Amino acid sequence: MKKVCIVGCGDGGIMLANRLIKNKEFEITLIDSQTMHYFQPWQLHMAFEGKKEKSIEKRKLLPSKAKLIIKKAKEVDLDNRHIKLEDDTKLQYDFVVIDTGSRGDYDKIPGHKALHDRFGDFHSGSEEASKLWNNVKAFKGGNVIIGPTYPIYKCPPSPVEAVLMFEEYANNKRIREKTNITFITPFPRPYPAEPMNEIVEPIMKSRKIEIATFYDVEEIDIKNQTIKSIEGDALKYDLAALVPPHAGSNIVKDYCDDDGFVKTNKETLLIGDYDDAYCIGDATNIQTSKSGVTVHLESKVVAQRLNGEDAKFNGRTHCPLEVGYSKATFVIGSYTEPVVKLKPSRFNYFMKMNMKYFAWQTLKGKMDWFIDSYFDTTNPHKLNSKINNPKAQN
Numbered sequence: 001m002k003k004v005c006i007v008g009c010g011d012g013g014i015m016l017a018n019r020l021i022k023n024k025e026f027e028i029t030l031i032d033s034q035t036m037h038y039f040q041p042w043q044l045h046m047a048f049e050g051k052k053e054k055s056i057e058k059r060k061l062l063p064s065k066a067k068l069i070i071k072k073a074k075e076v077d078l079d080n081r082h083i084k085l086e087d088d089t090k091l092q093y094d095f096v097v098i099d100t101g102s103r104g105d106y107d108k109i110p111g112h113k114a115l116h117d118r119f120g121d122f123h124s125g126s127e128e129a130s131k132l133w134n135n136v137k138a139f140k141g142g143n144v145i146i147g148p149t150y151p152i153y154k155c156p157p158s159p160v161e162a163v164l165m166f167e168e169y170a171n172n173k174r175i176r177e178k179t180n181i182t183f184i185t186p187f188p189r190p191y192p193a194e195p196m197n198e199i200v201e202p203i204m205k206s207r208k209i210e211i212a213t214f215y216d217v218e219e220i221d222i223k224n225q226t227i228k229s230i231e232g233d234a235l236k237y238d239l240a241a242l243v244p245p246h247a248g249s250n251i252v253k254d255y256c257d258d259d260g261f262v263k264t265n266k267e268t269l270l271i272g273d274y275d276d277a278y279c280i281g282d283a284t285n286i287q288t289s290k291s292g293v294t295v296h297l298e299s300k301v302v303a304q305r306l307n308g309e310d311a312k313f314n315g316r317t318h319c320p321l322e323v324g325y326s327k328a329t330f331v332i333g334s335y336t337e338p339v340v341k342l343k344p345s346r347f348n349y350f351m352k353m354n355m356k357y358f359a360w361q362t363l364k365g366k367m368d369w370f371i372d373s374y375f376d377t378t379n380p381h382k383l384n385s386k387i388n389n390p391k392a393q394n
């Protein structure tokens, strides 16, 4: 038997365990500091629509033969093939896969922790999302600021979704005319990928959302309710929900970057020159979208590789982007294909919202038959050719 240890039992670890269990040669152990699993996309709906949390025990999503250890991992030593846990016990492995995700670092920007404590947010957990909803409900008008504070964060569409969902809320509650909404971003445009920005920016402008680009937050002045930028600008807020800079778990000895993300090969998903150590999902330093879809596809690649195939990840993304008023688009691209300029539609919104019902089945690998054919139909090369040469398709 070969010992496969998966550090982090998140979306990626769960999907990988369910894929690997079919191989009788593997003994699978997962390590996570938490017992519960949360459907993170739902935090947006909790924060701006008052929806209830969606969560489940991790154990219920795993095959019965996989072992789950509830402990924090302190260090992964790739040379000596062991994982050190919080109580200093060591686990030896034949193969290790890191899936420790990413987390908001509220200490990077002075004042951010206090802002987060005051308002909650839509990015760090259910409690915080419910807190933000209570603040949203109590809000009667004034200045609202929403946006990312740093270029690295999970779910790239989420801040844009948040500002558009809040605008819809304010409009429905008839407080829109008394509310100034500003979207701040460190990027040169509201959505970093240009083709998607050509969809998003006109929508924001048509809904009279102010846009502050190149806004690098230096400090949040809680006393004066002001968000200050490095460039010397200052924006007043009455309500603010900022996406924090994200960091990795920093547990892989000698193989983490300055933000704690694991240095990972973008195609093979191997760490450094090791042939027995992989990293997937938000935990990698790969410059692609940190999303559930990415880790879904990466878990598939790692399962194939552990089963002896020469599989490679092609950088495929497929992130839902809700624009409010029951419409959504998807950010679809890959390492070689630019993001598709896909118009928002009710059908895409329907697809996005239905993920809630299939989330646990997807993690168990039971929806692969549908997802594989859906991803094939929405292949970015096919979609880009159709959009750029509409006549060629007729």
Ligand SMILES: Cc1cc2nc3c(=O)[nH]c(=O)nc-3n(C[C@H](O)[C@H](O)[C@H](O)COP(=O)(O)OP(=O)(O)OC[C@H]3O[C@@H](n4cnc5c(N)ncnc54)[C@H](O)[C@@H]3O)c2cc1C
Pocket (backbone or CB within 6 Å): 007, 008, 009, 010, 011, 012, 013, 031, 032, 033, 034, 040, 041, 042, 043, 044, 071, 072, 073, 074, 099, 100, 101, 102, 122, 123, 124, 154, 155, 158, 249, 251, 280, 281, 282, 283, 290, 291, 292, 293, 294, 295, 318, 319, 320
């Ligand atoms: C508001 C919001 C909306 C989103 N919307 C979408 C969407 O619509 N579509 C989409 O595809 N993605 C979306 N995402 C992103 C998606 O949820 C994440 O990218 C995905 O969950 C990443 O999976 P993962 O396996 O890499 O990490 P996670 O699922 O976060 O799992 C990491 C696990 O590692 C554990 N861990 C961390 N450190 C340690 C340690 N030292 N020891 C032991 N265990 C540890 C954690 O407890 C956790 O269980 C959204 C995210 C947010 C916040």
